[in-house]
Amino acid sequence: MRWENVHVAGVGVYLPEEVQTAEQAVAEGRYDATAAAVNGVRAVRVAGPGETGPVMAAEAGRQALARSGHAPQDIDLVLHACTSHQGRDLWTPAHFVQREVLGTHASAAIELRQGCNGVLSGLELAASWAASRPGSGAALVTCGDAWHLPYVDRWTSDDQTVFGDGGSAVVLSARGGFARLLATVSRSDASLEPLYRGMGPWDETPFPDGKPVRLGDRPGEWLLRDKVAYDDVLATVAGNFDETLRQVLEESGTGLHDARWFVHASMIRPIAEWGFGKRLGLDPARTTYEWSLDFGHVGSSDQLMGINHLAETGRLSPGDRVITVGAGTGFMWTAAVLEIEHTPDWP
Incomplete structure (x- = not known):
């Protein structure tokens, strides 16, 4: 949109x-x-x-x-x-x-x-x-x-x-x-919903066994159902992300490498380097990723934290475009493009 x-x-x-x-x-x-x-x-x-x-x-x-x-x-x-x-x-x-x-x-x-x-x-x-x-x-x-x-x-x-x-x-x-919201695009693909639900029985109450939640175990339960499941999931995730990003760039009239900043979630380095650096050819200096490694993954706050960091450190200039992307279990992807109108004067 x-x-x-x-x-x-x-x-x-x-x-x-x-x-x-x-x-x-x-x-x-x-x-x-x-x-x-x-x-x-x-x-x-x-x-x-x-x-x-x-x-x-x-x-x-x-x-x-x-x-x-x-x-x-x-x-x-x-x-x-x-x-x-x-x-x-x-x-x-x-x-x-x-x-x-x-x-x-x-x-x-x-x-x-x-x-x-x-x-x-x-x-x-x-x-x-x-x-x-x-x-x-x-x-x-x-x-x-x-x-x-x-x-x-x-x-x-x-x-x-x-x-x-x-x-x-x-x-x-x-x-x-201080910025115009040029465009946003969201896509949801419920075929991936079981990935973080897992294949185990339903819980009748929250936190039923008193042990820490093992989110990392759930995808494995579902991916082991057949030999091609892992490759299929990777292709589905990549396809939805690519289409979300393509559409928001088109609707905002922005080229991927014309934007001054690209702000994504704070994830572990192998995923960030493969998913954004290698696949998109992004220069890490155009992201807030290295800075974010001092905070970890703060729920869905990562993107606003990154934009806030750019604003507070005086790195946003009039005319700059900022691309920000996110993904959530379920699965759903959202991308947005901002255009800076003036540099915020925030301490």
Whole structure:
């Protein structure tokens, strides 16, 4: 979808103070030394007591709102994306974020469960909202995740990911901002849904055995069903990603190598180097990937964290185009293209 009058007005990020390094985790016997060397993640932030996902999302939301120039009463929609436990069972964290950031104002507050594609899928939904209500104000998209034992082991629950804690937020507006949202595209392919469900029996309650979730074991259960399953999955993933990216570039009138920045999720080095460096021919200097290895995979906050980093370090100039892409289990892919209108003056 090409957007004509949707702007990124403000971005916010909240990161806990505690830093845990991969070197520490190896020394404590919590992380395999070979995996640490291959995967490349240097450190993560660790949420402290009371720093739940919604709390961190609200902190980021207040920062994004302050930077946006909008008042709380301008925000008509709150979308809160999350993947990890949000601090309470049978509860609606989106309304906590709404209350903490805006008070009681907003037409709707909705929780998004789209895995690691939550924020970018929320960006597209919020753009639809802002574009269809051009006189009503703006939309707030937040994300917050904290990964704690015994539910999740941030170092070993998924052998393709190291999880870090934090929150992020973005304000979209029809009134203006530091960047224009040129286009967004999403694709969903439910043929891959069993990949992270696995083939085991259903759980009747959350966290049934009290042991850390083993996300990395589930794909193997499904991929072993026949000899060609692995190759088929790789082809399906690559095909959907390629088509999503092709379409968003076409709709935004952007060439892949004409964009100044390409911001993707923080994943382990072998996947990033193969999936983005080699397949797309991307120069790592055009990405925020190396910087992100000090934070790990922060749910679906990685892309906003990367854009926020570029803004805070003065690396965004008028006319720059930024491509950002995401993928979430299920599977769903979203890509977006921004054009910088002015350099944000953020500390």
